[in-house]
Structure formats: structure tokens, C-alpha cells
Amino acid sequence: MKNGRRNKTVFVALAVGFLFALGLGLSGMTRPQKIISFLDIFGEWDPSLLFVMGGALGVHAILYRLIIRRPNPLLADKFQIPERRKIDFKLLAGAMLFGLGWGMAGFCPAPALTATASLRPEPFVFVISMLLGIYGASRILNNSSRS
């Protein structure tokens, strides 16, 4: 029973990843040049990423509030939602470094993974470097409190 439920959650994660990727592709997030044009506000500004954020936030902000009213998720015992509230140096420094890399290359983690399907070398090089960065940082910080 427990195992059956776990298999179902694995399948759901696969389907959600797939749907997520379709959303990323449709919204232009998998095109680094588009992201850079959004972030380069002094150039020929492309505001479309604001609409992506708006669409995602609009849907999730409403559904989130409906979902957490339930006692538990459909296939799990509890909702696992980050509860840390402290704004510390790690949060700020991490967001800074992430922002710099994002603005340099126009890729954040999910779209980079999806873009490997183009089978071009650049997304692969980016993803491998990103995985090294993730692995290195989680080794150094040894953070058990991941979100």
C-alpha cells in the first residue's frame, strides 16, 4: 500500500515536470536571449517575463490557499512547506550570486534542464556547471534543511 502510493507520487512528479516544461517553453523562459532582454531594462526591453510571473503567481496564489485548507495532500501525510522566516546573510548572498549568473546567461535551473533537449552544447555546459555548483554548495553547507 505504502509502496503503491510512493510509485504514484513518482509518476505525478514526472507528469508535473513535463507540464512545467511545456509552460516554460510556451512562456519563452527556455530562450536565454529573451530573459536577458527582460533583465536588460536599459536596452530594448522585453516585458513578457512579467506576464509569465503574473500568470504563474495568479494561478498559484489562489490555488495555494485552497490547497492548504485540506488536512493533507492527496498522496502524502503532510504538506512540506518551508517555514524558515529569518532573513540572513546566506539568503541575501545566495540570491545575489544566483541573480548574477541568471543575468549573465539568461538561464535559471528549470529552463536550463528543459533546454538540454535542444541537444546543443551550450545548455549542457551550463547544466553541468550548475550541477557542480549545486553539489559543491550543498557539500560545503551540508544543509539538511532543503526546500
Next chain:
Amino acid sequence: MMQNYWVPLLGGAIIGLAISILLFVNGRVAGVSGIVSGALRPRAGDWAWRLAFIAGLIAGGFALRTIYPESLTNTLEMTYPKIIIAGLLVGFGTVLGSGCTSGHGICGMSRLAPRSIIATIVFMAFGILAATVMK
């Protein structure tokens, strides 16, 4: 002109829906950097769903290749050292800051979590800085 923005709005809504399904069914927050960092340091019973999610992201990319190839044509026109540095920064920064565009920018902002609001403002500001200075 306005109709150019319906497609990104729809794409964003699909992302919001996907994130909501993962929370509703599995009780998990769809922070992609967190899912990947957990997949790289496997713990029993907490590994398969992470790999499946990543496989789904890539499989979705292959679907896009067929149904909407333009979405993957815009590649990085920059030198490899720059791509590598950017990748390392994104990887290291998202772990240090406990989240990326999805975890902080969408999930956390939807909850109005103070950490995520601050992180999103900071990574947007530094993204603008890098994109403006580096072009």
C-alpha cells in the same frame, strides 16, 4: 501588440498549475533548485520523485522540440568560460539562498513568505545588473 502577451501569460498559468498539482497531490513545493540539490544527495525514499520530476522537465523539452521548436532555438551566444561561470553561480547561489525563480519567485511569493519576497527582489536586481553590464 497586447496579444503577444497572452502566450507568456498562458505559459505562466501552466507553470502555476503544475506547481499547484505537485503541492495538492504530493504535498511538495516545486522549487527546482531544491529538487535538484536533493537528487544529487540521495536519501532513501526521497530520491525517485526528484529524478522523475527532472526527467519530466527534460521530456517536456523533447516534446517542445516537436510541437514548438522555436522555443528551443534561441541559444546562448557566449563563450564557454562565461557559460561555465554563470552555471556555477546559478548552482551555488540557489543552494546558498535556498531557492531560485520557481521556489522563491513563484512558490514563496504566492505564500507571501518574507524570505522569498526579499530573495526575489535581490536576484532580480542582480540579474538586471549582470544583464545590463555584461551585454
